[in-house]
Each structure stands twice: as C-alpha cells, then as structure tokens.
Amino acid sequence: MSSINGAGSNNLSYLDQLKSMQEKKVQEEQKTTGQNQLKQEDFLSLLTKQLSQQDPFEPVGNDKMIAQMASFATVDGINQMNEQFGLLNTAMTSNQALQASTLVGQDVLVPSSTGMKATEGGLSGRVRLTNSLDQAMMRVETPQGELVRTINLGAKGAGDHDIEWDGKNEQGKMMPEGQYTLRVSGLVGGETQNYDVFTHANVNSVVMGQGDGQVLLNLAGLDKQFNLADVLQVGKAQAKG
The missing domain is CATH 2.60.40.4070 (Immunoglobulin-like)
Structure with missing residues (x-):
C-alpha cells in the first residue's frame, strides 16, 4: 500500500506527494470503473493518511496544513459550482422550451x-x-x-x-x-x-x-x-x- 512520507523525505513536498497519490488512485479507478475524478471523501482520506504517517519530529506546519485545506475547499467549491451551473442551465433550457412551445x-x-x-x-x-x-x-x-x-x-x-x-x-x-x-x-x-x-x-x-x-x-x-x-x-x- 502506498504511503505519504513526512517533510523532507524523497525530496517531495506534501502537495507533490498528494498529487502523486491522486494520480495513482485515478489510474487505478480508470482501470476498474472508468471514473477519472476524485471526490471530497478521497481528498479527506488522503489528508488523514498524511497526518497519520507524517514524521513526528517534523510535523506538517500550520501554514502548509491551511494551504492544503484551502486547496481541498477550493476544489470542492468548484465542483459544487459546476453542479449548480448544470442545474441552472437545465432549468433555463426547460423554461426556454416551455416559452417556445407557445409558438407552435x-x-x-x-x-x-x-x-x-x-x-x-x-x-x-x-x-x-x-x-x-x-x-x-x-x-x-x-x-x-x-x-x-x-x-x-x-x-x-x-x-x-x-x-x-x-x-x-x-x-x-x-x-x-x-x-x-x-x-x-x-x-x-x-x-x-x-x-x-x-x-x-x-x-x-x-x-x-x-x-x-x-x-x-x-x-x-x-x-x-x-x-x-x-x-x-x-x-x-x-x-x-
């Protein structure tokens, strides 16, 4: 099972390690389910794993932790916004079709x-x-x-x-x-x-x-x-x- 190393290990930052884990997970999901997107639960799971396996002598700094949480929140917010835009587009299309039906x-x-x-x-x-x-x-x-x-x-x-x-x-x-x-x-x-x-x-x-x-x-x-x-x-x- 892959793990996320502490700061300074393998010369990779926490974000780089997360990105590598995400890419591997996406590749595995594409092979089995064809999905190519990570959900919010996947990000939280990666963050939890990172915290549990970090070097206790060199823990993640508050600034890095806040930055990662902000990144997760941004991704989740964009996903929710895309869903809302999709619903809005569907509603507008339906309204246009209803108005256009009066032209028959x-x-x-x-x-x-x-x-x-x-x-x-x-x-x-x-x-x-x-x-x-x-x-x-x-x-x-x-x-x-x-x-x-x-x-x-x-x-x-x-x-x-x-x-x-x-x-x-x-x-x-x-x-x-x-x-x-x-x-x-x-x-x-x-x-x-x-x-x-x-x-x-x-x-x-x-x-x-x-x-x-x-x-x-x-x-x-x-x-x-x-x-x-x-x-x-x-x-x-x-x-x-």
Missing part, C-alpha cells in the same frame, strides 16, 4: 430564402439591403432552380423590406404546393449583387437540444431545424410589398 401553430420569420407555399396563396418574407437600389428584382424559383416568376420591386433604400409573392407564375397560373425560393438582387456599380432573404414559416413543433441548452424549431415543409435565437419575428405572415 404560429408563423415566424427565419433566415432562409426557401419557404413552403400552401395550396392557396403564396409566400412572404423580408430582404435585407446593405445599400440603396434604383431597381430591386426578385426571382421566384423551384427547388431545382427553375425560374417561376420575376418581380420588379422598384427602388429601395438600404435596410429591411417586406416582400411577397402571390403564388402565381408569369402566366398568372397558381403554382402547386411545395417549396419555393425567393432571391433578391440589384445592380451595384454595373454588377449584380444578391441580398439576404428571410421567409415566413409555420412552427410545427419545438425540440430541446442535445444537452447544449439550445431550443430548436421544426417548421412546416422545411427539413432544416432553426434555433429559437434565429427567429427575427413572430406573427402572421403579412407582407406590405
């Missing part, structure tokens, strides 16, 4: 140029222009990239602008239900520049992340999940044009 059935605006068109009606969203345009153009495309319709949005200043497609093609025929992509562009210095588009989608369900504290939204007709923090607006999908 509502429309939200998310950073996706692709949206889901219902049988009747079209698709609405928002474009973010980083500069003014004399003439902004919107293309409506199928998931395969086929052009459905081109819409002249007119002159637009820098900033966010609501956009809307009525669901019809160039011939005025209502397009079938499915995914469609809205792309907005304009001429800047003689070159075509594309801009970020956001579309409205209906929330089907809410999912809690895999222990990462995130809350994800499943949206109707879209395969990708969106983080709750990505939602720009909650409400009925209505565009002003």
